[in-house]
Amino acid sequence: MSQTSQTLMEMYQAALTRFGHLKWWPGETRIEICVGAILTQNTNWTNVEKALANLKAAGKLNLPALAAMDMNDLAEMIRPAGYFNVKAKRLRNFIRHVMEHHGGDLDAFLAMATSTLREELLSINGIGRETADSIMLYAGGKCTFVVDTYTFRILLRHRLIDTDYDYEMIKELLESNLPSDAELFNDFHAQFVSIGKSYCKPVARCEGCPLEHLPHDPNRGRDEF
């Protein structure tokens, strides 16, 4: 086992001890996970929850209903999630893609081979790498690691990566140094977010962080990405 693999597993174990299994994604249906993945772009999850609650209360959290919605109504309903005009378009693009290319069968869409599915998701305007991987991992159960701001910051602070690492490089680092296990990828990403929210802010305050014992520099990750 490489040093990187060992450090990563040590990180995971430390986080797991602190937070327990996190049972992500918070969402009852596949469509809810997909919608949540788009709404949470650069946005606090509590704001996303309000938007999801609006859609749910209106009975719109399903593919046919979303497909039939007026853009302005959709934007108004997701307003609490921020960037609501942009995100309404992105949701529409995603929904349209599933309707037009897969006959509205989200399960069949997500059942596609991993590489093809990722390619298709990335071809949709508004679906970038993180959103694509979130949808694939959490809605599709695919074995793909989700890299986000917290992942970057934590790995940077613990010197497993440098500032010139881009999304794909970080994803490759994680996937090649961890057992290929969708359940592990699922929970590990959730652990990264929990660590990040609680201990790994841009202005470094690592006190009490479960990863504190691992060699790191608390001052890295500020103004570096």
Add this chain to the structure above:
DNA sequence: GACCAGGCACATC
């Protein structure tokens, strides 16, 4: 009032 939050596309150089 400043900072932050589970990005992404597009314009410009």
Add this chain to the structure above:
DNA sequence: GATGTGCATGGT
């Protein structure tokens, strides 16, 4: 290819 900018709400 790298860098800058717009998009926006809500909690701390």
